[in-house]
Amino acid sequence: MSLASFYANAPRHLVAVDCIIFGFEDGKLKLLIIQRKVDPLAGAFSLVGGFVQENESTDHAAIRVLRQTTGIRDIFMDQLRAYGDAGRDAGARVISLAYYALIRISEHDKLLAQQHGAHWLSLHQIPELIFDHNEMLRDALERLRDRAKFHPLGFELLPEKFSLPQLRNLYEEIYQRPLDKRNFRKKILAMDILEKLDEKDKSTSKKGAHLYRFDRKKYDALTQHGFVFEI
Template sequence: MSLPSFYVNVPRHLVAVDCIIFGFEDGKLKLLIIKRKVDPMEGAWSLVGGFVQEKESTDHAATRVLQQTTGIQDIYMDQLQCYGETDRDTGARVISVAYYALIRISEHDRMLANAHGAHWLALHQIPELIFDHSRMLSDALARLRDKARFHPIGFELLPEKFSLPQLRNLYEEIYQRPLDKRNFRKKILAMDILEKLDEKDKSTSKKGANLYRFDKKKYAALTQHGFVFEI
């Protein structure tokens, strides 16, 4: 595409999107990362990302990258921030707009992810990442923790039916610290967004734990208006 005359002498830079993709599985908050297939740093661990195409917005580019890697069409995604340090990419001057996404690991296309060389790893297993991707991950975790205080994010990560211990475990993984069982139960039930089911999860004990699911209407209303969930 030719540039108009008034932009001819303006510097041009590459624009990329990088996606910090979180999932929750086996009681662990996990991150989807890939082994980079191109230079610079081919073979190193990287967040999932790509360059913004000529007729794409950054939102559309991030959605495309997420769908191509996971196979999921409707993904919870939010823009994190822009990273524009002049030396952040050793290959060229690249400005990256980062997004974090929350998905149910059980719903993603594992074969598609494998084809892209993608792997789910628990937070304590994350190796050194390329460029400033570790900083992006740290910033995304801070945003996720802040988000969890004001919005009920569990619906995006948990299966449709879950126990209160599973929900508490999710929040413990997000905040990376243990939570008081009774206090958590009291506060989460007081939010009145959970529907108790006539089913139990007996995977951890004979007695079993009651299963719940989110009341979608109340969940949507609370998501829209927000709340303060101090734990």
């Protein structure tokens, strides 16, 4: 058999990429959701997604789809996993590769995203999504919790300067439960990745909350090294 006929006999599949984009804003972990404007599925909510084209890598497809759909560019996306059940998409057999990323919402053009029908929704606002997109979101959150357990987290999501309550808030959003203030403070400071600044955030109280920033070198070293963060 020639190489060409070997390949010619194999079935071909539609392959999609779906992007799970997390941001953090106003104390809420948010997900970028599309409300589809045109048929098919007009009005339905979904992740940002599209088909892999002939001559593009799947990683590039994810970057292109995100840019075309939301205007967001220049971010790094990690693969989550492939979703390959034969009946997962109601319209046809589509194999989907899910990607995820954590971004600072403020650094990306929100108006542009909205022009495309893209919206940032906090986790408890997420509606029923098409196909298995809710499952993808659950899996991505699971991955995020795993990351928070073994590696430092926050650099991609928080502003450069943040208070401890803000950082705790982020972890509370990821775990979807309240965390003990003193315990969190003790454990996060013990990581030795925070640099205390001579500034305060006075937006939430008169006394104000000290601002911190990540010591990038220590943060990266701890990312490399790993730990178990018990909360």
